Amino acid sequence: MNATKTAPVAPDFDEIAEWIEAFDQLVKQEGSSQGTLLLDALTRRARESGVDVPVKLNTPYRNTIPVEDEVPYPGNREVERRVKSLIRWNAMAMVHRQNKEDAGIGGHISTYSSLAALLEVGFNHFFHASYGDQPGDFVYFQGHASPGVYARAFLEGRLTEDHLRNFRHELREAPGLSSYPHPWLMPEFWSFPTVSMGLGPLNAIYQARFMRYLENRSLIAKTPRKVWAFVGDGETDEPESMGSLTLASREKLDNLVFVVNCNLQRLDGPVRGNGKIINELEAAFSGAGWNVIKVIWSSDWDPLLAQDTSGLLQQRMEECVDGEYQSFKAKGGTNVREAFFGKYPETLALVEHPRRSRDTALVRPRHATPHTRKRSLATSRSRRSASVLIFPFLKRPRKKGCPTVRRMTVPKSATCTSEGSNWAATCPHALSLKVSSRRLRSSFSRNLSPVPRAAPSPQPWVLSACCAI
Ligand SMILES: Cc1ncc(C[n+]2csc(CCOP(=O)(O)OP(=O)(O)O)c2C)c(N)n1
Numbered sequence: 001m002n003a004t005k006t007a008p009v010a011p012d013f014d015e016i017a018e019w020i021e022a023f024d025q026l027v028k029q030e031g032s033s034q035g036t037l038l039l040d041a042l043t044r045r046a047r048e049s050g051v052d053v054p055v056k057l058n059t060p061y062r063n064t065i066p067v068e069d070e071v072p073y074p075g076n077r078e079v080e081r082r083v084k085s086l087i088r089w090n091a092m093a094m095v096h097r098q099n100k101e102d103a104g105i106g107g108h109i110s111t112y113s114s115l116a117a118l119l120e121v122g123f124n125h126f127f128h129a130s131y132g133d134q135p136g137d138f139v140y141f142q143g144h145a146s147p148g149v150y151a152r153a154f155l156e157g158r159l160t161e162d163h164l165r166n167f168r169h170e171l172r173e174a175p176g177l178s179s180y181p182h183p184w185l186m187p188e189f190w191s192f193p194t195v196s197m198g199l200g201p202l203n204a205i206y207q208a209r210f211m212r213y214l215e216n217r218s219l220i221a222k223t224p225r226k227v228w229a230f231v232g233d234g235e236t237d238e239p240e241s242m243g244s245l246t247l248a249s250r251e252k253l254d255n256l257v258f259v260v261n262c263n264l265q266r267l268d269g270p271v272r273g274n275g276k277i278i279n280e281l282e283a284a285f286s287g288a289g290w291n292v293i294k295v296i297w298s299s300d301w302d303p304l305l306a307q308d309t310s311g312l313l314q315q316r317m318e319e320c321v322d323g324e325y326q327s328f329k330a331k332g333g334t335n336v337r338e339a340f341f342g343k344y345p346e347t348l349a350l351v352e353h354p355r356r357s358r359d360t361a362l363v364r365p366r367h368a369t370p371h372t373r374k375r376s377l378a379t380s381r382s383r384r385s386a387s388v389l390i391f392p393f394l395k396r397p398r399k400k401g402c403p404t405v406r407r408m409t410v411p412k413s414a415t416c417t418s419e420g421s422n423w424a425a426t427c428p429h430a431l432s433l434k435v436s437s438r439r440l441r442s443s444f445s446r447n448l449s450p451v452p453r454a455a456p457s458p459q460p461w462v463l464s465a466c467c468a469i
Pocket residue numbers: 110111114144195196197198231232233234235236238261263265266267268271395418
């Protein structure tokens with residue numbers, strides 16, 4: 001629940017405070033849709049009267065879906081979390097082992113770490129395989145997150161340990177795995193090539209468009225099949241990623257969902273230092289006519305936001321840029337208390353709690369809650385437009401030294417770079433794969449229920465995600 005604010009806007013201007021109070025009352029008594037109608041009417045009147053109404057495409061830097069609208073997670077979180085950790089471990093172990101044997105082979109281990117939760121929620125609750133007369137969804141995977149997709153296929157029993165042992169050696173040894181998704185190199189495994197950044201998002205739009213084209217001409221059956229594209233935030237700087245966005249909304253591609261993995265970092269540094277990539281993307285996608293859902297903060301932040309009566313916590317979230325968020329992530333809880341909350345006495349008071357661990361919890365590189373994610377993905381199936389979901393899940397800036405084995409199980413791997421090679425060469429630990437697929441498969445299938453197909457809806461979506469601190 002959002003805190004009731006004490007009208008922080010220009011408090012010396014009493015009239016504004018009065019208008020805000022009246023507006024708050026309307027929303028409280030008649031609901032948010034009445035609030036939208038009123039603002040719409042006022043904007044129209046202001047424009048007719050020649051008042052300059054600025055166009056603002058950014059919403060506050062917080063989760064689009066309010067806590068009170070979140071739905072309970074339908075899956076078994078404990079089982080799913082355990083499976084996700086095993087997959088993440090195996091992905092890392094596969095890349096690491098290969099780099100020990102073949103120095104410099106690379107492998108992008110941290111990309112999948114930031115994507116693991118998103119992909120797992122997708123696999124467990126949203127993606128549909130084809131069975132019977134139901135055609136499966138199409139998924140464009142973020143290309144350099146391929147180790148995670150291989151690791152999952154291993155747990156499912158679709159790949160063997162020999163495959164994983166030959167990661168990036170598909171031309172030398174058999175059976176082998178190609179570095180990145182490519183149907184020419186692995187025709188039985190990958191549907192689409194994605195690793196040249198920008199190919200995935202562009203092709204996903206055209207895939208969705210021509211599916212619709214064929215359906216509308218009765219050349220293929222109309223089905224609720226979706227096209228999913230998992231996109232890196234750095235990848236959105238490629239002209240191919242953003243060049244056809246308006247086509248998706250013009251064609252009302254409700255069969256298309258982009259999920260942008262905003263870990264704020266790419267190979268060579270922050271995606272944005274002095275700005276906010278999430279806000280940039282929100283404005284670009286909204287302006288192009290997409291539905292946008294931002295998933296930024298985990299549920300640890302809900303009680304703090306509920307107590308933020310001064311509005312200064314929200315203000316602090318707005319004023320920090322991505323470079324600062326990365327610094328908070330790297331420096332840990334005490335720094336977050338001092339540098340983030342400590343800027344205003346009101347925000348500092350929010351974390352003056354006897355449980356010291358609270359600070360630490362706030363900096364954990366965890367994702368927004370599964371509630372939020374599930375709700376975001378569900379909403380993405382019910383609006384009449386293309387959709388983008390924006391998730392920030394921070395990659396930790398690189399530190400010198402070798403990670404310990406335990407730390408490697410932390411999401412968005414604790415201290416390694418995007419490339420596997422740099423740290424693997426110096427890491428003393430011999431890593432092995434963690435579970436047999438047979439063992440996992442039996443516990444997995446006991447706990448998963450079939451995924452129901454949501455009602456069809458017309459337009460494309462973007463979900464963008466990140467866990468900012
Ligand atoms: C067109 C193109 N240029 C360069 C690369 C090399 N490359 C691979 S991953 C990467 C950075 C990706 O950053 P981001 O999209 O933010 O993904 P992350 O790994 O951080 O999740 C680059 C530059 C590429 N694959 N394609």
